[in-house]
Each structure stands twice: as C-alpha cells, then as structure tokens.
Amino acid sequence: MRIRPTASQPDSGVAGTPAAPARLARAALPIVAILVLGVVLGGSLWAASGAGTLGFDFLAYHQAANRVLAGQPLYDPSVQQTGGFGLFYYPPPFVLAILPLAPLDPTIATWTWVGLSLAAFLGGVALMPVAPTVRWLTILLAGLSWPFAYAFKLGQVGPLLFLLFAVGWRWLDRPLALGGSAAAGAIVKIQPGLVLAWALITRRWGAVAIGAVILGVAAAVATIVTGGLTVWSDYVAVLRNVSDPISTPHNFTPGAVAYQLGLPTGPAATIQLLSSIVAVGLLVLTAVRGSSAASYLVAVTASQLLSPVLWDHYAMLLLLPVAYLLDRRQWWAVLVPLATAVFLIGVTPAPAYPIAFWVTLVALVVVGLRDGPPAPAPEPSAAPA
Numbered sequence: 001m002r003i004r005p006t007a008s009q010p011d012s013g014v015a016g017t018p019a020a021p022a023r024l025a026r027a028a029l030p031i032v033a034i035l036v037l038g039v040v041l042g043g044s045l046w047a048a049s050g051a052g053t054l055g056f057d058f059l060a061y062h063q064a065a066n067r068v069l070a071g072q073p074l075y076d077p078s079v080q081q082t083g084g085f086g087l088f089y090y091p092p093p094f095v096l097a098i099l100p101l102a103p104l105d106p107t108i109a110t111w112t113w114v115g116l117s118l119a120a121f122l123g124g125v126a127l128m129p130v131a132p133t134v135r136w137l138t139i140l141l142a143g144l145s146w147p148f149a150y151a152f153k154l155g156q157v158g159p160l161l162f163l164l165f166a167v168g169w170r171w172l173d174r175p176l177a178l179g180g181s182a183a184a185g186a187i188v189k190i191q192p193g194l195v196l197a198w199a200l201i202t203r204r205w206g207a208v209a210i211g212a213v214i215l216g217v218a219a220a221v222a223t224i225v226t227g228g229l230t231v232w233s234d235y236v237a238v239l240r241n242v243s244d245p246i247s248t249p250h251n252f253t254p255g256a257v258a259y260q261l262g263l264p265t266g267p268a269a270t271i272q273l274l275s276s277i278v279a280v281g282l283l284v285l286t287a288v289r290g291s292s293a294a295s296y297l298v299a300v301t302a303s304q305l306l307s308p309v310l311w312d313h314y315a316m317l318l319l320l321p322v323a324y325l326l327d328r329r330q331w332w333a334v335l336v337p338l339a340t341a342v343f344l345i346g347v348t349p350a351p352a353y354p355i356a357f358w359v360t361l362v363a364l365v366v367v368g369l370r371d372g373p374p375a376p377a378p379e380p381s382a383a384p385a
Helices: 020-051 058-069 094-101 106-127 132-144 146-154 158-170 175-188 191-201 205-225 230-242 254-260 265-289 292-305 312-327 331-338 352-371
Strands: none
Touching (some): 020 132, 094 106, 094 175, 106 132, 106 146, 132 331, 146 158, 158 175, 158 292, 175 191, 191 205, 191 265, 191 292, 205 230, 254 265, 254 352, 265 292, 265 352, 292 312, 312 352, 331 352
C-alpha cells in the first residue's frame, strides 16, 4: 500500500528554516511525552497495586482461562448485570489468548498483561500512518488521559484493540492485515467486527473473506477447547442479561447518560436508538463518499459508540481518530482527550463521554467527505498498433 503524505509539514520561518520555538518544542515533545506517560501511568498502577485493585478486569480473564483448564464452564449464565468482579462476558475464542497466562500466579500474570498491554499501545502508536510529531503528541495525550490510565489499571483490552485498529489503519489495502486485525478485534470483543462490515461496504472482498475464515477457525477451536456448543448458548444468555444500554450503572451511552440526568426510560431508549441509527448512517455515508482512512476510523469510532455498554475507559480508543485529525491539522482535536484528563477526575461530567465520541465521529465524517474517496487507478493505455 502506498501511504499518502501526511498533512503535517515542518514549521518554518520566512526564510524556510525552522523557527527556534518550533524546533525547541519538537525536541522537547518526546521527552515530555515519555515523562508524563511514565509518571501518570506508573503512579496509577502503583496506587492500584497498593490498594489491591490492579487488574480488576484481567483477573476475570485469568479466572476464566483457569476454569477452561479445569474443565469447568466458561460462563455463568445466571449473571444479571455487568461490572461485577470475576465476570467474563467476552467471546469464547478470546479465552484462547489468555490460556498461556493461566498457569501463572495471578499477580505475575497481571503484571505480565500490563507489560504486554503497554507494548501493544506503543506498537500501535508506531504503526499509525501519521507524522512523527503526531505520534509523540498521541503518547503525551495518552499520559494525560484518565480513560487510558483506567484501562491499564483494570487490565482491560483497550490497548490490544488500539494495536489491532492501528494495524488495519496502516494497511487498509492489504487484505491479510485488514481482515486479520478486524477478525482479531471481533474475537476480543464483538463490536470491532463492524470493521468487517465497513470492508464489505467498501468492497474489500479479500479482507472480508480472510476475516470470515479466521473467525470460523477461531470459533471451531474455542468450541472444542471449552467443551462443546453449550458455550455459545451460555454466551448468548450472558449477553442478553448484561446488555441493557439504559439502566446499567456507570454506563456512558447517550441513552444511559440521558437516563442518569433524569429522563424516563422510554425517551432515553429513543435517544439511544437514534444515536445508533445515525452512527450507522454516517458509517455508510463515509464508506461510500469519504476517504478510506477517515471512513475506516468512523467504523472504529462507531464500533464503540454502538456498544450497549460504553465504559469510560473505552474513550482511550479515541486517541486513534484524534491522531488522524491532528495529522490533518485539526488542532482543536487535542481537546477530545483533554476533556477527560486525569487532572479533571471528579470534574468531568458524564455527558462529556458520549459528546467526545460524537464530536470525533462528526469531525471524521466532515474531513473524510471533504477529502473524498481515493481517485480510481488510471486505465492502462492501449498498446501501439
């Protein structure tokens, strides 16, 4: 794939040489980014470890993997609400990725997962097809982001999804990379499978076929390893019980936030439905009329916005579209992660989260439609007679 040049250009003075303040800022940015990420993330992990809350979600994955090794059921179909400790609601194939960590002591396994997650995030940043300055700025914004720190504190899958989405973005026209990363995302959680729907709309048939094959093989292996087809009926039962987009506590979907602000269940559900319909409509519009990169990132953003449960740490994935917008000189986009920064904990209102997703989604649509779809390849000239 030939990656188009980014919008970012070196800052320069009248004479064409970089201005001194710009040179100083670019030189200092990597140092500041690493320091902020290390201090904030390290402090968050240290505090969580001391309080005994580190890896709250990862330990659920770890326990699920150990249940599989012990021949026990993967799911508890009697679960009625998401958010409790030790509950596993991920697709059955995802547990295959956790099995190598299952024999480890829970504390060692948790810290191993944290290290792998950090490597996944940094790998994703390195793969983003943006200017180097934007990559360092993304690391700085991650260090300031509460959703980012919270995802690591919980041991969540956000950093892994960040890497997979970055792989798809980097190699949009390579079927194996796009289809494989989209399928892997759907294995981790269902929602990233929306990228395969985007690939279908944009006629990336090879990516769709590869993704379908990977999903089929993963489902077959997971069925065998977890003890049979009942794992899927248990999974469906769990999803049915924990997927209330309105009344789930600490949920940040548009409908849930409206409900928390005092709107009755019916109107709140209508808001949620309208949000989902419009998000799908914008996805289709940009897939047909917008640039490839922007429409792909619309699918990435919509995959989270369409989730019936939108936890606050999901907002760490907004760093991907924010990086794209910054690379397109949309500098205001830094306000998206800063609106949920660590220094605003306890101040940021609940509506900030769905608003952040929607502002990002609309900005991607506007930029994508402005850039337009990629020009078709020129027809080969006729051979001379």
